[in-house]
Amino acid sequence: MDAGSSGLVYLSPPCFALRMPHSKSVSSHLDLDPLALRHAFASFATGVTVITALDAYGNAVGMTANSFGSVSLDPPLVQWSLRINSGLHRSFVEAKQFAVSVLAANQEVVARQFASRSPDRFAGMDMIETPGEPPLVRGALAHFVCKKVNDYRVGDHELFIGEVLRATAHEGSPLLFHGSKFSVLRID
Numbered sequence: 001m002d003a004g005s006s007g008l009v010y011l012s013p014p015c016f017a018l019r020m021p022h023s024k025s026v027s028s029h030l031d032l033d034p035l036a037l038r039h040a041f042a043s044f045a046t047g048v049t050v051i052t053a054l055d056a057y058g059n060a061v062g063m064t065a066n067s068f069g070s071v072s073l074d075p076p077l078v079q080w081s082l083r084i085n086s087g088l089h090r091s092f093v094e095a096k097q098f099a100v101s102v103l104a105a106n107q108e109v110v111a112r113q114f115a116s117r118s119p120d121r122f123a124g125m126d127m128i129e130t131p132g133e134p135p136l137v138r139g140a141l142a143h144f145v146c147k148k149v150n151d152y153r154v155g156d157h158e159l160f161i162g163e164v165l166r167a168t169a170h171e172g173s174p175l176l177f178h179g180s181k182f183s184v185l186r187i188d
């Protein structure tokens with residue numbers, strides 16, 4: 001579950017009850033109130049990434065994703081998931097590599113553009129281009145260039161596992177996503 005399907009609408013007040021009887025298994029999902037579930041998922045604060053790839057024709061594709069996460073140090077593995085009805089599903093399934101740019105606090109505009117349905121999400125974006133590799137967002141806090149090692153259809157998402165080929169990180173504050181809103185760390 002990702003923020004995209006819940007949109008950027010802030011749900012308030014913050015109290016929705018999840019109906020999940022102990023006696024029932026996961027298959028009791030029909031008892032779940034979808035709004036309550038989205039709200040509960042949205043309470044988990046995350047960083048924000050832009051995931052890029054080159055499609056089968058060598059064209060760059062990219063989207064904002066907060067489902068990214070680390071999986072393993074040895075071997076170095078990461079994961080992220082994509083809605084299977086996304087317009088970019090086929091491109092990412094066919095791609096051999098993907099790259100992850102972890103956005104900095106001042107890159108909300110980048111996150112919004114790569115979450116949009118703009119026909120050219122790269123328009124006006126400052127990208128680092130390397131021939132034969134997915135482009136990276138310049139100024140991001142971290143970059144991971146990954147070889148896709150697996151993808152699985154899990155529910156309404158495709159789960160991608162990538163082996164990290166290169167990773168770089170820079171000092172700075174991250175862009176955050178919480179309660180379906182962008183946010184930054186507050187320094188008290």
Ligand SMILES: Cc1cc2nc3c(=O)[nH]c(=O)nc-3n(C[C@H](O)[C@H](O)[C@H](O)COP(=O)(O)O)c2cc1C
Binds near residue numbers: 002003004080
């Ligand atoms: C903060 C944020 C995080 C998102 N995370 C994901 C994600 O992890 N997976 C996903 O499929 N969509 C995610 N989305 C939604 C996609 O960015 C958005 O649906 C997509 O770029 C729109 O194009 P599409 O309809 O072709 O998918 C996220 C959106 C936002 C604003």
